[in-house]
Structure formats: structure tokens, C-alpha cells
Amino acid sequence: MKPKVIVYSRVPDEVLTRIKKECDVTYYEKLTNDNYSDFMKELTEAEGVLGSGLKVDKQLLEKAKRLKVVSNITVGYDNLAIDELTARGVLATNTPTVLDDTVADTMMALILTTRRRVVELDQLVKNGEWKDSIAEEHFGLDVHHKKLGIIGMGRVGQTLAKRAYAGFDMEILYHNRSRNEWAEDTLQAKYCSLEELLEQSDVVCLLTPLTKETEGLMGNQQFELMKSSAVFINGSRGATVDEQALIHALEEGKIYAAGLDVYKEEPVPVDHPLLSMRNVVSLPHIGSATHETRHNMAQLAADNLLAALNGASPPTPINEKDLS
Ligand SMILES: NC(=O)c1ccc[n+]([C@@H]2O[C@H](COP(=O)([O-])OP(=O)(O)OC[C@H]3O[C@@H](n4cnc5c(N)ncnc54)[C@H](O)[C@@H]3O)[C@@H](O)[C@H]2O)c1
Ligand SMILES: O=C(O)[C@H](O)CO
DSSP states (O other), X not given: OOOEEEEOSOOOHHHHHHHHHHSEEEEOSSOOTTTHHHHHHHHTTOSEEEESSOOBOHHHHHHOTTOOEEEESSSOOTTBOHHHHHHTTOEEEOOOSTXXXXXXXXXXXXXXXXXXXXXXXXXXXXXXXXXXXXXXGGOOOOOTTSEEXXXXXXXXXXXXXXHHHHHHOOEEEEEOSSOOHHHHHHHOOEEOOHHHHHHHOSEEEEOOOOOTTTTTOBOHHHHHHSOTTOEEEEOSOXXXXXXXXXXXXXXXXSSSEEEESOOSSSSOOTXXXXXXXXXXXXXXXXXXXXXXXXXXXXXXXXHHHHHHHTTSOOSSBSSHHHHO
């Protein structure tokens, strides 16, 4: 008998067909209030689930007695209670590496749009306010030859650093849990304390996972240390930033602008104060959202799911070592 699997996010047809060859699949393009109770019923029999964003906690796992694998179609796995999964012998997997270039491109886009005021000036043209050559009040700030401070110099962080160093002649500062020798040797990246990085950088880009340690990592004290000409970019998770502190820093001119891909609440409510600020560029959590990369992420998630159900080692496990 084929193992029962729930795919709870939209995946390409080709990926779904592959999974269906080996598994008995229930497919929800997304979980909604209308289908959630059906999903919970299916979960009691499921050996695998695949998708993005589902909160997998103790309560959910108590209903999922037959579960063997949770395959996340994301690299960040703050939605998973890893200790609870491990305690029950359930394998968790994610999709690192295949999205690094795309996410780094998105970060570069946020750096360029915030410093060069691209969105604001686009609006000015479209609103018919371009009457004469643009005056100093609309000038932006350079990106090239400035200092980029990366908090969380992991896979995405170093991919961004590579672009900034090679393409924009930027000086790279970084703060991380450990030294990144590759970045130090290849990009002359300089390891700093968080405080040094905040004080010196023209661009601060946050790329850590969301954990107990990184929750609220950027607060009043941290924004206070930044240069008034610096921009803040968040590509990690919304909860790594105290949004009230960010609003305060932007309102008081303590920083120049912010580029955000992630928010504490997603989708971010339309009346959120950050969205009405002229110096905030806001994206709808699209760091990895290109056709090519989302396709590759779904393929990798399927590889992980199928390997785990076949008793093989998945390509990108999270807690495999702790299970054995
Ligand atoms: N916006 C998006 O669409 C998008 C896309 C991909 C990743 N992300 C986020 O970016 C995160 C990083 O992804 P990655 O693949 O580069 O992960 P990674 O594990 O390769 O890198 C994360 C880095 O953060 C560092 N870190 C962890 N805790 C820290 C702390 N307290 N202080 C300083 N550094 C710390 C780690 O040492 C590591 O080097 C993901 O967990 C996810 O939350 C978002
Ligand atoms: O962690 C990730 O992969 C991105 O945030 C997409 O959700």
C-alpha cells in the first residue's frame, strides 16, 4: 500500500505527479478555514506532509500519530517545533541552497530601491509630478563603495555579500554565530560585534533564522546605533525586528529608509503604519519567489519527502542526526 501523504501548498504539476507515483496524496493548494478540519482528519492517517508555513507544534503532532516526515518547502523552519518532532521520531526537512541566489537578488533589489528611492520616484513620475529636472530633495544615496553589514552570514548572507563585493565594490562587515572563513578570504569580509556593525554600516541587512536568540534582535537600542544615512533591510523573519522601534527610528530620522520582505504579521495589514511611510519599500515575502526557484524548492521538498518515506537519507534533513 502506498503511504498516505498530504501536500498542503500549491506545487508544480510535475512535482505532484512525481509524489503521486509513490504516495496516496491528498492535495490542498492551500489551507483555509474551510478545509482545515478535513486536513486535520487526513492528518491522523498521514505518514508525510509537504508544504510551507504550517505550524507544526505539540498539539498538531498529537493528532498525527503515523507521521514520519514533515517536508518544508522553505529554508526557514521556525514554523516547526523541532524538539517535539525529534521526540516523536519524525524527520523534518527544508530547502536550503537552491534559493540562495534568488533571495540574494531580492536583498540587492531592496538595497538599491531604498537608497536610490526607486519606488518613491516611480510614483512621482506616474503622478505627473516630474515638472523639471529632479532637485536635491529627491536625490538618493550611493550603494557602490559603501559598507554593507550582514547580520547572519550563512548561505544567503554570503551570496548577497558576493554580489555586493564583486558587483558594487562594497566593503563587507558581518556579524554571525561563527566566523565565515570563505567570506573573509574571498571577499575580505570583516567580522564585527553587532554594535560595531550597526555603527559602521551604510546598509544593515538581517538574514538570521528566527530563533529565541534572534527574536526582537533589532530594537530601539540597535536602531539608535545606526547612522542616520543608513538603510535597514529585513530578509529574515518579521519577528526578528521590534516593528514599533523600526517605526520610531524611521519617524525620527534615526535611519534613512527600510526595505522589508517580512513582517511580524503576514500578510501585513494594509493599515500598518510602516506601509504609509514614504521611505519604506515593502515586498510581500517574495525573497525566493521566482518561477525557477520555487520550482526547484518544490522538487527538493519532494526529494526529501520521498527519500524519507523510502527509509533513505533525505538530501536536506534538519534533525536526522538527532533521530538516530
Ligand atoms: N525572505 C525570504 O523569502 C527568505 C528566503 C530565504 C531565507 N529567509 C530567512 O533567512 C534565514 C537564513 O537562511 P540561510 O539559508 O542563509 O540560513 P543559514 O543557516 O545558512 O544562515 C543563517 C546564519 O545566521 C547565523 N545566526 C543564527 N543565529 C544568530 C545570532 N543570534 N546572531 C548572529 N548570527 C546568527 C548563523 O550562524 C548562520 O550563519 C532563514 O532561516 C529564513 O528565516 C528568508
Ligand atoms: O524560508 C524561506 O524559504 C522563505 O522565507 C520562503 O518562505
